Amino acid sequence: MESANLSPEAKQRLSAMLSAVGLRITAPRLHLAHLLFSNGNRHVTAEKLAAEARLSGVTISSATVYNTLNQFEAAGLLRHVQVDQTRSYFDTNSAPHHHFYIEDEARLIDIAAEEVNLARLPDSPQGYQLDRVEVIIRLDKADKTQ
Amino acid sequence: MESANLSPEAKQRLSAMLSAVGLRITAPRLHLAHLLFSNGNRHVTAEKLAAEARLSGVTISSATVYNTLNQFEAAGLLRHVQVDQTRSYFDTNSAPHHHFYIEDEARLIDIAAEEVNLARLPDSPQGYQLDRVEVIIRLDKADKTQ
DNA sequence: ATGCCTGCAAAATATTTGCATGTAA
DNA sequence: TTACATGCAAATATTTTGCAGGCAT
Numbered sequence A, B: 001m002e003s004a005n006l007s008p009e010a011k012q013r014l015s016a017m018l019s020a021v022g023l024r025i026t027a028p029r030l031h032l033a034h035l036l037f038s039n040g041n042r043h044v045t046a047e048k049l050a051a052e053a054r055l056s057g058v059t060i061s062s063a064t065v066y067n068t069l070n071q072f073e074a075a076g077l078l079r080h081v082q083v084d085q086t087r088s089y090f091d092t093n094s095a096p097h098h099h100f101y102i103e104d105e106a107r108l109i110d111i112a113a114e115e116v117n118l119a120r121l122p123d124s125p126q127g128y129q130l131d132r133v134e135v136i137i138r139l140d141k142a143d144k145t146q
Numbered sequence C: 001a002t003g004c005c006t007g008c009a010a011a012a013t014a015t016t017t018g019c020a021t022g023t024a025a
Numbered sequence D: 001t002t003a004c005a006t007g008c009a010a011a012t013a014t015t016t017t018g019c020a021g022g023c024a025t
Helices: A008-020 A027-037 A046-055 A062-074 B008-020 B027-037 B046-055 B062-074
Strands: A079-081 A089-091 A097-102 A107-112 A117-120 A128-141 B079-081 B089-091 B097-102 B107-112 B117-120 B128-141
Touching: A008 A027, A027 A046, A027 A062, A046 A062, A062 A089, A089 A107, B008 B027, B027 B046, B027 B062, B046 B062, B062 B089, B089 B107
Parallel strands: A097 A128, B097 B128
Antiparallel strands: A079 A089, A097 A107, A117 B117, A128 B128, B079 B089, B097 B107
């Protein structure tokens, strides 16, 4: 399978990214990396990403999509965001930041870390250290009566 | 089936709680309510709750456990906390508050709302209103080298 | 050449649902 | 009496895994 719609520059850039984290350069990984990282920050589910790949002419098995997403996450290229019980979201913005989540639309929106000011955090319990702080602001449609 | 180990006072209190939210008073609901609400704030999964019921001598089908948890949540008696992709946690503390989450132990710890001071929040996007703000502080074992 | 990668299908897991029976109101 | 509740088993959905063959290094 060829990396069809991938410019030499993009291919080189993405290859470097994969090498840098110790992953072999394979066609499926390059394709997924392209979909994930060549167009700004994104939030995707495994199934949506597989569908995009298919639309762009490349079929990648869902096992491979899951493997790849998990490997990218382990490598720090992606972040797993847990807002919905049923679906896993992967966020291409791996820098520290927060999220709006619109439940009705199953949609995530990034919030830059600076936009949220945590003036006071409790001490971590004895024996534990802080890993990271996640702020999720859940939103409703404004017109929705509640 | 009898509500075996349930004092008349507890039974009355829990019955009142169920009535207040428009749920019929049935043995499974009384039992689960007892396990959930008679011993301070708790975080449970459906499976753990079913196991507790079984241990206390009452077998409740998992369909009923799930139904009941969902109904309690809809009624505002419980809160669904989403920290783990695979398991649903229900929190008997339905007041606004936040959480520590110890991934290694799959354990949740409440943080009182006052312990976290959100000095600054971004405006909600056009057309949406704030539902609620969730702060999750993920913790690691302190000795863990990372 | 070797070990990592991929795809398929099957397995595993958590939760929901259909339906017949039971029971609170 | 009637609508709602329960239990069982089957269905659903997502993600993981075993394995055989393929490819990067």
